[in-house]
Amino acid sequence: MPVDIADPTLHVLRIRGRATPESLAAALDCPLERVTAALHDLAARGLAEDSGKPRLGWKITAAGRLSADGRMTGVSPQALTLVADHYETFRKLDDELKQLCADWQARAEGQGPSDFVDRLSPIDQRVQRILAEITPVAPHFAEYGARFARAHGQFASGSDSYLTGVLVDSYHNVWFECHECFFVTLGRSRQAEESGT
Numbered sequence: 001m002p003v004d005i006a007d008p009t010l011h012v013l014r015i016r017g018r019a020t021p022e023s024l025a026a027a028l029d030c031p032l033e034r035v036t037a038a039l040h041d042l043a044a045r046g047l048a049e050d051s052g053k054p055r056l057g058w059k060i061t062a063a064g065r066l067s068a069d070g071r072m073t074g075v076s077p078q079a080l081t082l083v084a085d086h087y088e089t090f091r092k093l094d095d096e097l098k099q100l101c102a103d104w105q106a107r108a109e110g111q112g113p114s115d116f117v118d119r120l121s122p123i124d125q126r127v128q129r130i131l132a133e134i135t136p137v138a139p140h141f142a143e144y145g146a147r148f149a150r151a152h153g154q155f156a157s158g159s160d161s162y163l164t165g166v167l168v169d170s171y172h173n174v175w176f177e178c179h180e181c182f183f184v185t186l187g188r189s190r191q192a193e194e195s196g197t
Helices: 006-016 021-028 032-046 062-073 077-105 118-132 139-156 171-186 190-195
Strands: 049-051 058-060
Touching: 006 021, 006 032, 006 049, 006 058, 006 139, 006 171, 021 032, 021 139, 032 049, 058 062, 058 077, 058 139, 062 171, 062 190, 077 118, 118 139, 118 171, 171 190
Parallel strands: none
Antiparallel strands: 049 058
């Protein structure tokens, strides 16, 4: 029996706000037909709705946001402590990834993924360890490990859009979404963290 993808689909919609079925299929590594069926299931339950604009895709409803947030914040106090502890390591890796992405965007002519993947690989190894530790107690993080692995693999294979590209499920895009997942889970905000408040 196929695994139900309604919850993972709703999770990505919550983090992004809106998404096309095609981008959701890429993020979840799932056939488009299954994602479309999941979206219609969510719509029937009042959790998502079609914007009616193909380029904008689907958006989460207020009820959907409440449901997705409940899944992220409804973990045990012990789980929250574990997530918070590992988040501190994630923040340090965030600085490393930002520098890598900046260096990649300022790369010299002729440089490609093979010149940068040796810096991405150790970041990926460490974030995979974080996710392996927290996913058993915070299962809404479950999809990120596979998404990071796919983006890393694509970049290592020479697909240069998979580090910072905006139109694919690039490493930077997945990182941004995973970071947002930490914020919601821990009841924090990106704005407060960036302002130091």
